[in-house]
Amino acid sequence: MSPERWQQISRIFKSAISLDGEARAAYVVDQCGTDESLRSEVEKLLAFHHRAAEENFIGGRAADDGAALLIEPEDLKPRLEKDQKLGSYLILDQLGTGGMGEVYLAKDSRLERTVALKVLSPDIAEDKHRMQRFRQEAKVASSLNQPNILTIFEFGEVDGLTFLATEFIDGETLRTWLHRDRLKVPETIDVAIQVLTALEAAHEARIVHRDIKPENVMIRHRDRLVKVVDFGLAKVTEKRSRAFTEQGLDTEAITEFKTTPGVLMGTINYMSPEQARAGAVDERTDIWSVGVMLYEMVTGVIPFGGPTTSHTLVQIIEQEPPPLSKATDAPAELQRIIRKAMAKSPDERYQSAKDMAVDLKHLQKQLDHREVATDDTDYTDQGSEKKRVVFVALVAMVAATAAIFAVSVWRASRERPPAAVPGPGPVVAQPERMLTYWLTVQKFRDGRLKEPYVIAGEINFEAGDQIRLNVRTPQAGYLYVLNEGPRTGETVPEFVMLFPSPTANKGSPLLAADQQIQIPQKSWLRFDAQEGVERLWLVFAEKAVPELESVKGFVNDQSKGLITDMTQNKTIHDLLTTRSTTKPNVEKGETLTTLKTPGDLLVYPIRLEHH
């Protein structure tokens, strides 16, 4: 097409799209006159304009659309398996995977201790620069022998695999906690104080962490002990008494922030203004990041986060975060502490982790006091100081007793053998079906997928959220997982057979004892815009279930498990409704749910509510 022709079409198109129906048609005819081919071009283009808008053609972003191109199937291979040995480490379980490699739970046979073994991806192991970073992490963290800093045991290479062995923490990251729940004020303060204690030790050794964020803060389940992890970006700084200009500029941080060992997803939201500006950094950069983290803990949202990295950086450098007072009812003093930690100029922030911790501890004491004082007025007349102290002690004792009681009840309930079935005649060993499941959830918020986390059961979902179902079966048996679509009126719902599928478990429903599977194996189940309640039906049987075996034959790759034959759907529907009348015993833990049912067939629907 000649540029002149293009100009002609463009001029008519421009005016035509602001007109409707007949007016538009008349306008086009009028403008094109006798030039039939021009008219046809313009009309076609107008038609495509509507289709493009309707189908949201290139309405997203190229990088998102093209992200799939960044990945190759051969990158998806697993490496170590259970019971396999790597040097003196025996692999016990796989804990997770991230961009850097896999993390396993392993036993060090030399010292009989359990460790977390991070096995690096080969491409990372080949990257000298990154290896240097790991060595640095190992060196830095082992030089900082502090209870709030994750201990690193060994960084080494065996059988061509490079690994980092660290202390194993049975816990979760602060990120996971934040996803699951909002932290209460005392919890927030407690976590922050512990992070600051770790930083105090690091700063004392003139080490700046430079990548403090919820992903790098682990919290042990048992006692809420906080461990700061990932010193891979840490930098040894000069004493601050020297002139600023003598310090290294933090260009490294900004370009390498993205390759931090152990980071699941790169983020710049916790970066300080001086880092964002690629300026000089010192320990006050970590103070900033703690401030941002605290902000998120009390409000539930990050203070700086734009649609793109550049927007975020500009916000960090130039803009004040949304005022805390409007976003939270946290104590004013806590808000003041956060504001001070997040002063744009490092000189206006807390000058040391210790100073900030002192203020937080002070607040912690005040709050303890106030809580008791408030209760106090309910029970006593004006409450003298003395009484108050007694009351504190009493509350503490009651709480401790309650905790001990709770623990022993919990133990007892766990340790008690299954009750024998009462009834006449000899006791026959009752068959029982048992399985454990949990969901991996990835929420879709503000146009992006959040970091995945694990939950025990049902929560409400929104469009774009993604989930995976994980099932572990202590016994061998036949597992079938079906997705029941939202019900429309009286009709039988349509089912999708998620497991077995032609690709998962080689198409077989049979699982070995202690086998763990993920459904779907390689992708996610994503919620679309249609609202309603869906169910994931778990069927776990001692023997193959004939009804489902016959349905299995109808499922192939093309259909993606969707069962379109309504007779088949009816068969499934009938089976599930009649057999789910025996409800399994449901035991919900923090991160997993255990189902138990007497008999040889367990049927259970996981409810997925979708708004």
Added chain:
Amino acid sequence: MYPLVYDELHRLARRYMSRERKGHTLQTTALINEAYVRLVDQRNVHWANRSHFFAISAQIMRRILIDHARRHAYAKRGGGAQQVSLDEAATVTSTRGAEMLRLDEALQTLATMDPRRSQVVELRYFGGLNNEEIAGVLNVSENTVTRDWNMARAWLYQQLNESAAN
């Protein structure tokens, strides 16, 4: 200078990977290094203002994605990840790369007839900018950007549909 593309690609790659089962940074690492090298190559460019930077970022993003699309479109693909999805939207298809290439070609053709409209698409689709920002970069009104976008998108969509039919 902020290596924004570097960061952006990393974010995307990470995010994409996090949806997958296993860690695999091979492509990501290569990709990011590539982005970085390209940015560094631009060092002699004077970063006059943010607009200029956005424009360069969009260009680099486009080049990298197209390079990868080219490799993918021509690579033999067998039995990749099978997807079972409630909405099937997440399906990774081998046609993705080919689509991206066809779009790039069409965009090149558009540039010969109408460079500004082509740039609007580049800034918006590849650069991730909104109309207001594009107006700033190109120093035109936001209305002009909207009109340019409508026309360019319609035309590109037509090209892709017609080339697919042939």
